[in-house]
Amino acid sequence: MRARPAVLAAATAALLLLVGCSGGDEAPEPAASGPNAPSVSAPAVPDALSTYYDQKLSWTDCGDGYQCSKLTVPVDYADPSGATIPLSVIKLPAGKPKQRLGSLVVNPGGPGASGVDYARRASTSISAATRRAYDVVGFDPRGVATSDPLECLTDAQTDTFIGQDPTPDTPAEVSRMTAIGKGMGLGCQRADPALVGHVDTVSAARDMDVLRAALGDKRLFYLGKSYGTYLGATYADLFPTNIGRMVLDGAIDPRLSAREIDLGQAKGFEQATRAFVADCVDRSGCPLGSDVGRGMQRIQGLLASLDAKPLPSGDPSRPLTEGWGSYGIALGMYDKGFWPSLREALDQAFSRDGRGLMQLADMYADRQPDGTYAGNGTPALYAVNCLDRPVGDGAADVKAELPTFQRAAPTWGGLLAWGELPCTSWPLPATGKPHAVTAPGSPPIVVVGTTRDPATPYPWAQGLAEQLSDGHLITYRGDGHTAYMRGSRCVDKAVDAYLLRGTKPKDGLTC
Structure with a gap:
C-alpha cells in the first residue's frame, strides 16, 4: 500500500475541522536564501561533487505560473565522474517576492509518486501564506515519472x-x-541496468542536497508526506546541519524492518x-x-x-x-x-x-480510461523499497x-x-537497512501523525519524533492519510507557524 496524494487532493467531500491548539516557543531563525534570510555560510561540498553542486538551474515557463528545469545528478555517488541522469524540477515562485524566505521542496510519497505533479497542486496541498513566502519546488525522484523513469512493465x-x-x-x-x-x-x-541499483532513498536524499545548492539555498526547507517523510529523515541522517525547517507528515519510522512495516x-x-x-x-x-x-x-x-x-x-x-x-x-x-x-x-x-x-x-x-497508466508508480514502489530494506x-x-x-x-x-x-526475488540485493535517525545538530524537525492513518500508522510518527534529537510531534485525532492541509485548521496553523516563523509546536499538541 502507498500514498495517493494526487488522488487525495481531488477529494471533494469536507473533512473534519478541529480547532483549539496553540503554538510553542520560537525556534532560532534558520538560514534561507530570500531577502529576509540571515547571513550564513554555505555547507561544505566534497571536491568530487563540486560540478553538481555548482550547477545553476535554467528555468523556462511551463504554464500556470510555473517554471521548469532539469537538475543533473550522478547515477552512482560513489562514481561521480560516471553516468549522469537529469531530474525534472518545477517551481512556483513565491507569491510575495519581497517577503520570500527561500524554497520549500516538497515530496508527496509513494515511493513512486511525482513531486512535479504534487507541486502543481500547491493550491490544495500548501497554505496560501506559505505559498506567498516560499518558492514551492517539486522534483521527480530518480527513476520516477519524468526523471529517467524505470519502464519495468507494460x-x-x-x-x-x-x-x-x-x-x-x-x-x-x-x-x-x-x-x-x-x-x-x-x-x-x-x-535500465545502470540505474536500477541506484534508485534507493539514500541516493534520492543526496540528490535533494544537490537540488538545495542548485536552488541557491544554504539550507533545505522541506515538506514530505508519507514515504516523503522517510526521504526527509534519510536527508536528516546524512545532512543534519543542512536543514532549515523540515515537516514530516504521515511518518515512517526508519528503525522498522520490511516485515514490521507490512x-x-x-x-x-x-x-x-x-x-x-x-x-x-x-x-x-x-x-x-x-x-x-x-x-x-x-x-x-x-x-x-x-x-x-x-x-x-x-x-x-x-x-x-x-x-x-x-x-x-x-x-x-x-x-x-x-x-x-x-x-x-x-x-x-x-x-x-x-x-x-x-x-x-x-x-x-493511476490507471487512465484508455488503459494506460499516468506514471510508473507501481514498479517504482518496489524498485525503491526492495533496495531500501532486506x-x-x-x-x-x-x-x-x-x-x-x-x-x-x-x-x-x-x-x-x-x-x-x-x-x-528482486535481481539486486538491498543496499539499505533499518536504523534509528537522530540527526544530531539539526534544528527542530516537526513530525505529524494521524491517529487512524492506514498507510503510516500513528505509532510510527511517535517513534520518529522520539528518536530525532530535536523532534516535535503534532498529533491529529482523525481518519485518513496525513494531516496538513487535509481539513484540520489546528494542524495547518501549527505547521504554518513553524514554516513561516520557526515556531515550534507546543509539547504534546493534539488537534
Missing part, C-alpha cells in the same frame, strides 16, 4: 500485477505470484476499515448492515468471493478480481471524502456489479508469518504479508 503487465490473487491459497497460485513479481524485477533490470500497515488498514464500517452502520441504507463486526465480516466475505468468482466491471477483459477489489476498498481508507463513493461501490458489488469498486481501484493505481527468503517465510498477520488484521493481514514477495 500497461497490460501492470494490469496483471495488480489484478493477480493477492492472497494465494495453493502452491500453483504462490508460484504464479512469485513469477509475476520476479518478472517485474527483471523488467526493471532490463529497462504488519503495521495491516493493522493500520484494519483500524481504518473498522472506522469506515462504524460510520456506515450508523447510516440508513448501509450495505454492511447495522453491526460493525458483521460489517467487517461482510467485507472479508466479498473479497473472498472475488477470489473465487470475479465480478463484471464493465470491461470484459478485466473483471473485478480480489486484487482490484482490494485496491478499490483501500482507496477509501486514505480519505473520508471517499467514504460515500465506497459505500455505493460496495452496495453495487453485493449486487454482483463491480464497476464502482473498479473505478476506485483505477484511481488508486526481506525474507521467499514464500516459506511469508507463510510462517501469515498467522501473525491474520490474527492482527483479519481483513488485510494476508494481503500485506504476501506483499513483500516480489522483493524476495
Whole structure:
C-alpha cells in the first residue's frame, strides 16, 4: 500500500475541522536564501561533487505560473565522474517576492509518486501564506515519472500485477505470484541496468542536497508526506546541519524492518476499515448492515468471493478480481471524502456489479480510461523499497508469518504479508537497512501523525519524533492519510507557524 496524494487532493467531500491548539516557543531563525534570510555560510561540498553542486538551474515557463528545469545528478555517488541522469524540477515562485524566505521542496510519497505533479497542486496541498513566502519546488525522484523513469512493465503487465490473487491459497497460485513479481524485477533490470541499483532513498536524499545548492539555498526547507517523510529523515541522517525547517507528515519510522512495516500497515488498514464500517452502520441504507463486526465480516466475505468468482466491471477483459477489489476498498481508507463513493461501490458489488469498486481501484493505481497508466508508480514502489530494506527468503517465510498477520488484521493481514514477495526475488540485493535517525545538530524537525492513518500508522510518527534529537510531534485525532492541509485548521496553523516563523509546536499538541 502507498500514498495517493494526487488522488487525495481531488477529494471533494469536507473533512473534519478541529480547532483549539496553540503554538510553542520560537525556534532560532534558520538560514534561507530570500531577502529576509540571515547571513550564513554555505555547507561544505566534497571536491568530487563540486560540478553538481555548482550547477545553476535554467528555468523556462511551463504554464500556470510555473517554471521548469532539469537538475543533473550522478547515477552512482560513489562514481561521480560516471553516468549522469537529469531530474525534472518545477517551481512556483513565491507569491510575495519581497517577503520570500527561500524554497520549500516538497515530496508527496509513494515511493513512486511525482513531486512535479504534487507541486502543481500547491493550491490544495500548501497554505496560501506559505505559498506567498516560499518558492514551492517539486522534483521527480530518480527513476520516477519524468526523471529517467524505470519502464519495468507494460500497461497490460501492470494490469496483471495488480489484478493477480493477492492472497494465494495453493502452491500453483504462490508460484504464479512469485513469477509475476520476479518478472517485474527483471523488467526493471532490463529497462535500465545502470540505474536500477541506484534508485534507493539514500541516493534520492543526496540528490535533494544537490537540488538545495542548485536552488541557491544554504539550507533545505522541506515538506514530505508519507514515504516523503522517510526521504526527509534519510536527508536528516546524512545532512543534519543542512536543514532549515523540515515537516514530516504521515511518518515512517526508519528503525522498522520490511516485515514490521507490512504488519503495521495491516493493522493500520484494519483500524481504518473498522472506522469506515462504524460510520456506515450508523447510516440508513448501509450495505454492511447495522453491526460493525458483521460489517467487517461482510467485507472479508466479498473479497473472498472475488477470489473465487470475479465480478463484471464493465470491461470484459478485466473483471473485478480480489486484487482490484482490494485496491478499490483501500482507496477509501486514505480519505473520508471517499467514504460515500465506497459505500455505493460496495452496495453495487453485493449486487454482483463491480464497476464502482473498479473505478476506485483505477484511481488508486493511476490507471487512465484508455488503459494506460499516468506514471510508473507501481514498479517504482518496489524498485525503491526492495533496495531500501532486506526481506525474507521467499514464500516459506511469508507463510510462517501469515498467522501473525491474520490474527492482527483479519481483513488485510494476508494481503500485506504476501506483499513483500516480489522483493524476495528482486535481481539486486538491498543496499539499505533499518536504523534509528537522530540527526544530531539539526534544528527542530516537526513530525505529524494521524491517529487512524492506514498507510503510516500513528505509532510510527511517535517513534520518529522520539528518536530525532530535536523532534516535535503534532498529533491529529482523525481518519485518513496525513494531516496538513487535509481539513484540520489546528494542524495547518501549527505547521504554518513553524514554516513561516520557526515556531515550534507546543509539547504534546493534539488537534
